[in-house]
Amino acid sequence: MENELNIPDHPAGGPAGARVLLLGGSGLLSGAAREAFLAAGSEVTVVSRGLKPLPPHPRLRALRADRRDAASLAAALSGERFDFAADFLAYDAADVERLLAVPGFSPGRLAMISTGQVYLVTRDQRPPFPEAAAAAPVIPEPEPDTRDWHNWTYGMGKRAAEAALAAGAAARGMPALALRLPVVQGEADGENSRRLWAWLQRMRDGGPVLLPDGGAQPVRFVYAGDAALALLRLAG
Numbered sequence: 001m002e003n004e005l006n007i008p009d010h011p012a013g014g015p016a017g018a019r020v021l022l023l024g025g026s027g028l029l030s031g032a033a034r035e036a037f038l039a040a041g042s043e044v045t046v047v048s049r050g051l052k053p054l055p056p057h058p059r060l061r062a063l064r065a066d067r068r069d070a071a072s073l074a075a076a077l078s079g080e081r082f083d084f085a086a087d088f089l090a091y092d093a094a095d096v097e098r099l100l101a102v103p104g105f106s107p108g109r110l111a112m113i114s115t116g117q118v119y120l121v122t123r124d125q126r127p128p129f130p131e132a133a134a135a136a137p138v139i140p141e142p143e144p145d146t147r148d149w150h151n152w153t154y155g156m157g158k159r160a161a162e163a164a165l166a167a168g169a170a171a172r173g174m175p176a177l178a179l180r181l182p183v184v185q186g187e188a189d190g191e192n193s194r195r196l197w198a199w200l201q202r203m204r205d206g207g208p209v210l211l212p213d214g215g216a217q218p219v220r221f222v223y224a225g226d227a228a229l230a231l232l233r234l235a236g
Helices: 028-039 070-077 093-100 131-135 147-172 187-191 197-205 224-235
Strands: 019-023 043-048 060-064 084-087 109-115 176-181 183-185 221-223
Touching (some): 028 043, 028 187, 043 070, 070 093, 084 224, 093 147, 109 147, 109 224, 176 224
Parallel strands (some): 019 084, 109 176
16 A cells, blocks of 8 residues: 555665654654655654644654754754654755754754755856756845845855855765755645745636746756655665
8 A cells, every 4th residue: 555655665775773853853854754764664753843743643743842952952962863864944054053063962864955045046047957067156135124135145145054064964974965956746735835836827827828037047846845855865
């Protein structure tokens, strides 16, 4: 029998019995990852602020912590050891450094969810972007409190988080990677950003589909369940 994400129970090569940590576990992508790892037979620990209840499961453990509070994070994770960890809540260098500074904490292989926005803060953008394009010079900071500024702040923060992850992993001899995802979509988007809803409504009402920037700005999407499967493969 298959679950809602079409992930077979205990798939061949899956991390059955692995101790998996998810920082975040109730969002669009992190919720899909939680279900994928549980279906694969993993022992899953979710760290969150506990604002959204998680579906009960015998192999699911929920720990409450404020990711941006070092004492709270240490109280939850001190001495904890895992085989694989996925960090959905790292938005700047301090977030990564705070996690890796928890006493006695071992994430195993650590995958940080990053973003294609790291490319969109660079000069002379020519999509599609090769990985090395993120090393290009960055654009100046836009006018504060504008949409461009918020996007720039997000992209720059993720770039700093990636750099902190690389430095922290090298210092500890720890396997780690930053997974730069495009725009994530899925059924749970109705509970989160609703980025896709306007397009779906336009298709249903029969009106013409609008092309921002005249169609000159190609955007890629990934299904949350497929991204969750990628994390499953990384853990296996």
